[in-house]
Amino acid sequence: MxxxxxxxxxxxxxxxxxxxxxxxxxxxxxxxxxxxxxxxxxxxxxxxxxxxxxxxxxxxxxxxxxxxxxxxxxxxxxxxxxxxxxxxxxxxxxxxxxxxxxxxxxxxxxxxxxxxxxxxxxxxxxxxxxxxxxxxxxxxxxxxxxxxxxxxxxxxxxxxxxxxxxxxxxxxxxxxxxxxxxxxxxxxxxxxxxxxxxxxxxxxxxxxxxxxxxxxxxxxxxxxxxxxxxxxxxxxxARPLPSVPAGELLPLEKIATPDMKTIADVAAFLKLTADRTVKTLVYASGSGEFVMALLRGDHELNEIKLKNSLGWDEIEMATEEEILRITGSPIGFLGPLGLKEKVTVIADLVVEGMANVAMGANEKDMHFINANPGRDFSVERFADIRMVVAGDACPRCQEGKLExxxxxxxxxxxxxxxxxxxxxxxxxxxxxxxxxxxxxxxxxxxxxxxxxxxxxQNHDENGIIFPLPLAPFHCSVVALNAKDGDVMAAAGEIYSKLVQLGVETLFDDRDERPGVKFKDNDLIGIPLRIVVGSKGLAEGKVEVKIRKTGEVLLLPVEEGIARIKQLVDAALV
Amino acid sequence: MxxxxxxxxxxxxxxxxxxxxxxxxxxxxxxxxxxxxxxxxxxxxxxxxxxxxxxxxxxxxxxxxxxxxxxxxxxxxxxxxxxxxxxxxxxxxxxxxxxxxxxxxxxxxxxxxxxxxxxxxxxxxxxxxxxxxxxxxxxxxxxxxxxxxxxxxxxxxxxxxxxxxxxxxxxxxxxxxxxxxxxxxxxxxxxxxxxxxxxxxxxxxxxxxxxxxxxxxxxxxxxxxxxxxxxxxxxxxARPLPSVPAGELLPLEKIATPDMKTIADVAAFLKLTADRTVKTLVYASGSGEFVMALLRGDHELNEIKLKNSLGWDEIEMATEEEILRITGSPIGFLGPLGLKEKVTVIADLVVEGMANVAMGANEKDMHFINANPGRDFSVERFADIRMVVAGDACPRCQEGKLExxxxxxxxxxxxxxxxxxxxxxxxxxxxxxxxxxxxxxxxxxxxxxxxxxxxxQNHDENGIIFPLPLAPFHCSVVALNAKDGDVMAAAGEIYSKLVQLGVETLFDDRDERPGVKFKDNDLIGIPLRIVVGSKGLAEGKVEVKIRKTGEVLLLPVEEGIARIKQLVDAALV
Known part of the structure; x- marks a missing residue:
């Protein structure tokens, strides 16, 4: 072409x-x-x-x-x-x-x-x-x-x-x-x-x-x-994490947490790490059903796991209005205790092993501390509903950790x-x-x-680096100076030979400066390039450049062509 | 395959x-x-x-x-x-x-x-x-x-x-x-x-x-x-036809033509040939414009020519209601004389040369005879608006007639x-x-x-006869008896050789009766066929059949393959 x-x-x-x-x-x-x-x-x-x-x-x-x-x-x-x-x-x-x-x-x-x-x-x-x-x-x-x-x-x-x-x-x-x-x-x-x-x-x-x-x-x-x-x-x-040793179960206490709406705020205020808190989310099925999901404070909900575990077709976060109706509380202070409406409560497997946790009290600016599942609040089902994180134990083998x-x-x-x-x-x-x-x-x-x-996956600051099997052309032949008849003739001949060998070749015959041609050829990511210039030709040589590695070989013309053919064949398995 | x-x-x-x-x-x-x-x-x-x-x-x-x-x-x-x-x-x-x-x-x-x-x-x-x-x-x-x-x-x-x-x-x-x-x-x-x-x-x-x-x-x-x-x-x-020699222009006369709504009826009733009548059609532009088109009774209107000659974007026949409003007459008795509303009248070129014609009188059950364009009714424009018919003079050369x-x-x-x-x-x-x-x-x-x-363009009572360049496969190899190991082996080998030669081949390896296979292969129109049977094989021969001509050649296996390759190459220019 x-x-x-x-x-x-x-x-x-x-x-x-x-x-x-x-x-x-x-x-x-x-x-x-x-x-x-x-x-x-x-x-x-x-x-x-x-x-x-x-x-x-x-x-x-x-x-x-x-x-x-x-x-x-x-x-x-x-x-x-x-x-x-x-x-x-x-x-x-x-x-x-x-x-x-x-x-x-x-x-x-x-x-x-x-x-x-x-x-x-x-x-x-x-x-x-x-x-x-x-x-x-x-x-x-x-x-x-x-x-x-x-x-x-x-x-x-x-x-x-x-x-x-x-x-x-x-x-x-x-x-x-x-x-x-x-x-x-x-x-x-x-x-x-x-x-x-x-x-x-x-x-x-x-x-x-x-x-x-x-x-x-x-x-x-x-x-x-x-x-x-x-x-x-x-x-x-996610595999259930080993239970945190419960120690003594402390008495449930309700304390004021003014304007502490996020887990980070609450944990900092209570001088706890986030993994000692439980976060509460409310989801809707889109057809009138609701679920309350409990997670360890530093974990993220996996909506798809939750949806699948409920057998729902769709899932979306409940609206502020719906949440207020169900819990009686604005967002930021939600918890499973003292709900206004009956709602299914599902907790992540990890929550089962937690003790003396902080969680929302369903009341503006109020949280519980030392809440304990089973004793203070009941959960209808424990299920794997969290996103895994790096370092989690592999669910298949005994040794591995997740990356x-x-x-x-x-x-x-x-x-x-x-x-x-x-x-x-x-x-x-x-x-x-x-x-x-x-x-x-x-x-x-x-x-x-x-x-x-x-x-x-394959690019650099100059443009695309196509894997050869997906490249629009395997090779480009760049004539350094389109006004030089000898260069154009030699480049044209190299182009024809490559095409005859089944190498899909783009012949850059434009009357443009070399810099423009190189920039364009880099940008469009053609994997292989033969540069034909008058200097090289004087010695019967061309430059073969490999886009991916940047490698440049100065080779006699026929050798250059053979090298290109060889590289193309090697990449097209 | x-x-x-x-x-x-x-x-x-x-x-x-x-x-x-x-x-x-x-x-x-x-x-x-x-x-x-x-x-x-x-x-x-x-x-x-x-x-x-x-x-x-x-x-x-x-x-x-x-x-x-x-x-x-x-x-x-x-x-x-x-x-x-x-x-x-x-x-x-x-x-x-x-x-x-x-x-x-x-x-x-x-x-x-x-x-x-x-x-x-x-x-x-x-x-x-x-x-x-x-x-x-x-x-x-x-x-x-x-x-x-x-x-x-x-x-x-x-x-x-x-x-x-x-x-x-x-x-x-x-x-x-x-x-x-x-x-x-x-x-x-x-x-x-x-x-x-x-x-x-x-x-x-x-x-x-x-x-x-x-x-x-x-x-x-x-x-x-x-x-x-x-x-x-x-x-x-259409070229304008030579004018009919007018002879004497006879006096316009209105006569009763009860229930004579078609050109054929009117012509028979008046004992005229259809080419002595003028037919009248009314068309609408779809945006409130109307035109009356006059044609020689035995000619057909070319809607596209009419539309183009008017410069309209769309054209459709006027409704009965619209026609009644414009002409005051039901369909079957329309003509250009005595219109209730002003409407453009266009006549085909041929009408210009006609004389003493019969045409509708815009009145139920009434026609005029001996009407003459110019004298009895006026036409705003004569234009080529009819369909050409076999035998018309060629619009380009002087000698030819249209087929x-x-x-x-x-x-x-x-x-x-x-x-x-x-x-x-x-x-x-x-x-x-x-x-x-x-x-x-x-x-x-x-x-x-x-x-x-x-x-x-290419079929017979048995099915498709694909031109080879469009055929889904060039050739089919039909094994006459799929239960006969020798036949299947030989057919398989022929199939492989054809594929190697670049002949796109369908190997009919089904365990079906020969009749079923032949019928299917005829129906799907594969241009070339090699039939492999035990009888032929005994002599080292196969049958080569050409779907289009029905020609059947009994040839030694290698020759059969070569013949197929030759026929394929000849068809793929």
């Missing part, structure tokens, strides 16, 4: 509305342009990277025996009503009416559509296992689209759906996809982890997320420093079980002619998000 | 809701399944054909210097308001609001989005000519979606947009695309014509349609039997001029630093529609 005939509108300034590095660099490198909130044009260079990744995904899906098809973006409401998600899925599901007042939505995912197809076409156990995938444009009406392709509203996704005769066959399909995902992200040259995850609104029995590690990652991940346990913090299990890091979710595999097949009545006849429900799995990869995550 | 591990749900019965052959065969061959009106799942086999065609299109676009990008489906209303199409585009534009009440639409086309991108990125004449294309999913909320992929609501399209410094440069871009389109449809092995066309709602100065010829085509096409003139009947020009045939529109190239660049203020600085408006062209190809059109 000739740079002069291509379209790479690079930008010097960092765009002010781009918060994360990948978003900034994709804008600056001319890979994407915003059309509306969370909706982007993929410019030529961006599309090339997207296609590179799509092809890796496609190859590994095919290799794993999945079959490609393509389902529509626009989906009829009927199917979503049948699965129950029409009412369950919130405002992220973009709904609209067509000209005949028929109700439709833009597909954020395709469980309903594929299950509908399957229930019509799959009749016999002989037709399974079968696994379909597509690479398709989805829409989720995110409330806060941001970070460029990282959390867009319209985005490209690979989604796959497996269909099996029973749970253990479904496990095998799940494992095949899990392994395919490992290969996909390995082939991309990314540093990633597969972690246990919450199944969220897709539902289902278990799931793993594939996380590209990056400091800017939105997701917290906990992993054991000893065994292979790794989980999203949303899901990471915390950040990741970007780029893939997700779910074992769905029979959630959708039961709802949509997708059944088959087994070998005995008996009707059975089909077992399903579903498997997603964010295409644009993976490219963005690759950039989050 | 092993047939047994693939997914080709063929159907014996012709689906009752499929009116056209391509729709029937695509359903029966397991290529597509309907999800909702005009919205289809592309099953694996269908998707393969779609991808084949996409790749041909992509290669030819790249070869023509167009640059691939990808724009979103969801587009903000603002851009459409800026171009003026938000109000102009009817209900085909699917509109909706997002969760924040922002107005959006599903893109039926991308002039607004690309022009918006261009006005931000193109500043100088040096950046042009430039041409962008995408292969993308569009949505048009058709009032009557039908014929499968032929007139769907959600569909895949290749659209390209060229940007030039002036009109003559834009002509060059147009011509490059025109030539690329010729190559694309030639490479597909389709019988097609490029015809002059009306520019429709896209607007612009001139355009050509690419039509795949097929009896079932929705579009009428007129072409000269002598010169290269070809046009959509919507656009095809009529049917075609399916699969591609369309438009010279847009400055319609969108003016509306969206897309300008550049010329060599003198002066601001100029960019000239545009736009170029579409219906991807799914082309595959469907290929089937309309």
């Amino acid at each position: 000739l740079y002069s005939r291509y379209f790479i509108p690079t930008v010097k300034e960092t765009p002010s509305d781009a918060e994360v590095v990948s978003h900034q660099l994709m804008l600056r490198a001319g890979m994407i342009r915003k059309l509306a909130a969370g909706i982007y044009n993929y410019l030529p260079l961006g599309l090339r990277s997207i296609r590179k990744f799509e092809n890796i995904v496609r190859e590994e899906m095919d290799r794993a025996g999945a079959i490609e098809l393509l389902m529509p973006s626009v989906q009829p409401a009927e199917l979503w009503q049948e699965s129950g998600r029409w009412s369950f899925y919130g405002k992220e599901l973009l709904r609209f009416k067509d000209r005949k007042e028929g109700e439709f939505c833009m597909g954020p995912t395709h469980e309903e559509v594929i299950t509908d197809m399957i229930r019509r076409e799959i009749k016999s156990y002989r037709q399974m296992p079968i696994n379909f995938y597509q690479i398709q444009t989805k829409f989720r009406d995110e409330i806060r689209p941001r970070f460029g392709l990282m959390r867009g509203r319209e985005f490209i996704m690979k989604d796959a759906y497996s269909f099996d005769v029973d749970s253990s066959a479904a496990d095998e399909s799940y494992d095949r996809m899990y392994q395919a995902y490992i290969r996909i992200f390995e082939r991309c040259g990314l540093n990633f982890r597969a972690v246990e995850a919450d199944s969220g609104t897709i539902g289902g029995s278990f799931s793993h997320e594939f996380m590209v590690l990056a400091d800017s990652g939105e997701d917290g991940i906990a992993s054991c420093d000893s065994c292979r346990y790794a989980a999203n913090v949303e899901k990471a299990e 915390m890091w950040r990741g970007i979710e780029v893939g997700h595999v779910f074992k769905l079980g029979t959630k959708y097949s039961t709802a949509l009545n997708a059944t088959y006849l087994d070998a005995d002619g008996k009707e059975q429900v089909i077992f399903m799995g579903c498997y997603g990869i964010g295409i644009g998000r993976t490219v963005a995550a690759a950039i989050e | 092993l047939y047994s591990r693939y997914f080709i749900p063929t159907v014996k019965e012709t689906p009752s809701d499929a009116e056209v052959v391509s729709h029937q065969l695509m359903l029966r061959a397991g290529m597509i399944r309907k999800l909702a009106a005009g919205i289809y799942n592309y099953l694996p086999l269908g998707l393969r054909s779609i991808r084949k065609f996409e790749n041909i299109v992509r290669e030819e676009m790249d070869r023509a210097g167009a640059i691939e990008l990808l724009m979103p489906s969801v587009q903000p209303a603002e851009l459409w308001q800026e171009s003026g199409r938000w109000s102009f585009y009817g209900k085909e534009l699917l509109r909706f609001k997002d969760r924040k009440e922002g107005e959006f639409c599903m893109g039926p086309t991308h002039e607004e989005v690309i022009t918006d991108m261009i006005r931000r990125e193109i500043k100088s004449y040096r950046q042009m000519p430039i041409n962008f294309y995408q292969i993308q999913t569009k949505f048009r909320d058709e009032i009557r979606p039908r014929f499968g992929l032929m007139r769907g609501r959600e569909f895949i399209m290749k659209d390209a947009y060229s940007f030039d410094v002036d009109s003559s440069a834009a002509d060059e871009s147009y011509d490059r695309m025109y030539q690329a389109y010729i190559r694309i449809f030639e490479r597909c092995g389709l019988n097609f014509r490029a015809v002059e066309a009306d520019s429709g709602t896209i607007g612009g100065s001139f355009s050509h349609e690419f039509m795949v010829l097929a009896d079932s085509g929705e579009d009428g096409i007129a072409s000269c039997d002598s010169c290269r003139y070809a046009a959509n009947v919507e656009k095809a020009e 009529m045939w049917r075609g399916i529109e699969v591609g369309h190239v438009f010279k847009l001029g400055t319609k969108y660049s003016t509306a969206l203020n897309a300008t550049y600085l010329d060599a003198d630093g002066k601001e100029q408006v960019i000239f545009m062209g736009c170029y579409g190809i219906g991807i799914g529609r082309t595959v469907a059109a290929a089937i309309e």
Whole structure:
């Protein structure tokens, strides 16, 4: 590709509305342009990277025996009503009416559509296992689209759906996809982890997320420093901590704590450490139910664990008004004692082992000290509802401690079980002619998000450093002086030879200063570069530069070309 | 690909809701399944054909210097308001609001989005000519979606947009695309014509349609039997016919024609041929304007010509009520004499040369005879507003006559001029630093529609006969008896060799009767077939069958393979 005939509108300034590095660099490198909130044009260079990744995904899906098809973006409401998600899925599901007042939505995912197809076409156990995938444009009406392709509203996704005769066959399909995902992200040259995850609104029995590690990652991940346990913090299990030796249980006392509304305030005022206090939170189900959750003062609530432990579909903090009604107290002084309304009280496992704690008295400016669970207040259930923290004991092995890091979710595999097949009545006849429900799995990869995550993980102050398998071009040939006929001829010849060798090459033939060319080539992250100048040519040599390491080799022309070819082949496993 | 591990749900019965052959065969061959009106799942086999065609299109676009990008489906209303199409585009534009009440639409086309991108990125004449294309999913909320992929609501399209410094440069871009389109449809092995066309709602100065010829085509096409003139009947020009020798102008007479409401009735009653009558139609602009159109009785009105000649944006037949108000007469007796309201009267060119005609008297059950234009009724304008018919003189050359045939529109190239660049203020600085408006062209190809059109043109009573470049597989290897180990081994080996040679092969390894296999292979239209049976193998031979001609060759195994490879290479130019 000739740079002069291509379209790479690079930008010097960092765009002010781009918060994360990948978003900034994709804008600056001319890979994407915003059309509306969370909706982007993929410019030529961006599309090339997207296609590179799509092809890796496609190859590994095919290799794993999945079959490609393509389902529509626009989906009829009927199917979503049948699965129950029409009412369950919130405002992220973009709904609209067509000209005949028929109700439709833009597909954020395709469980309903594929299950509908399957229930019509799959009749016999002989037709399974079968696994379909597509690479398709989805829409989720995110409330806060941001970070460029990282959390867009319209985005490209690979989604796959497996269909099996029973749970253990479904496990095998799940494992095949899990392994395919490992290969996909390995082939991309990314540093990633597969972690246990919450199944969220897709539902289902278990799931793993594939996380590209990056400091800017939105997701917290906990992993054991000893065994292979790794989980999203949303899901990471906490072991009960050893009980604090109770000592003598002191008498409960109510004391004034004027304006002490935070745990920090109260602890400082009472000359206690935060881990001697209990904090109280009130949550609502959105359908009229409330719960009071108790945690050790220095711990954070894990809303997802709390929601799952209650079996609720949704969870949100109770409003000040609701809290006042239930406890009779303003926020800052809440506790489980002396409630105005009956409400379920759940305490974190850690609270069970605490003694002589400070907690709110459900009265403005008042706290209890020396409160003791069981003696002074009752708890309906102790459950693991807190966020794990670094140093927590590993929930799997005996020795390890948890480490915390950040990741970007780029893939997700779910074992769905029979959630959708039961709802949509997708059944088959087994070998005995008996009707059975089909077992399903579903498997997603964010295409644009993976490219963005690759950039989050691989960049420096000069721009993107693409892993070669995702780079829009493998190599650039930079002619130092476009006005020098000899240089241009030599560079053109090198370009042709590289192309003949199957090296995807961008020939920077622009009549620009070398500095401008180097800056642009660094910014757009082409992994390999051959610089052709009159000085080098006089000795029959060119400069080969490796973007990632900064290494520069002065090599005879043919050797330079061979070196590039060798580096490309080595990176494309 | 092993047939047994693939997914080709063929159907014996012709689906009752499929009116056209391509729709029937695509359903029966397991290529597509309907999800909702005009919205289809592309099953694996269908998707393969779609991808084949996409790749041909992509290669030819790249070869023509167009640059691939990808724009979103969801587009903000603002851009459409800026171009003026938000109000102009009817209900085909699917509109909706997002969760924040922002107005959006599903893109039926991308002039607004690309022009918006261009006005931000193109500043100088040096950046042009430039041409962008995408292969993308569009949505048009058709009032009557039908014929499968032929007139769907959600569909895949290749659209390209060229940007030039002036009109003559834009002509060059147009011509490059025109030539690329010729190559694309030639490479597909389709019988097609490029015809002059009306520019429709896209607007612009001139355009050509690419039509795949097929009896079932929705579009009428007129072409000269002598010169290269070809046009959509919507656009095809009529030459004024030689005047009928007037002879004596007879006195106007009003006579009773009880219940004679059609031209045929009136002509028979008056013992005239229909070409001695004038028919009168009343049309409305949708915004309060009306026109009366006069035609020779045996001619048909061309609504598009009438609309264009009036400069209206829309046109529709006036209602019975409106007609009664304007003429004072019920339908069937209309004419230009004695109107109740002032209305523009336009007559077809042919009417100018007529004399002593019969026409309605604007009175129930009454007609005039011997009416003469000029003498008895006045016409504000004579214009070409009729449909051409077979045998009409060619509007271009002196000798030719028009022939009529049917075609399916699969591609369309438009010279847009400055319609969108003016509306969206897309300008550049010329060599003198002066601001100029960019000239545009736009170029579409219906991807799914082309595959469907290929089937309309190429099928027989047994199923599809794919042109090899569009076939989901080039060749199938049919093992006659899947239980015979020798046959399966030999067939497997042939399959492997074909795959190694780059022949895309479907290995029909199913344990089914030969009849079932042949029927399925005929139905899905694989162009080439190797049949492996124990009888042939005993002599070291296989059967090579060519789907299109029915030709069967009994050849030694290696020769059979070589023959297939040769046929594939010959078809893939």
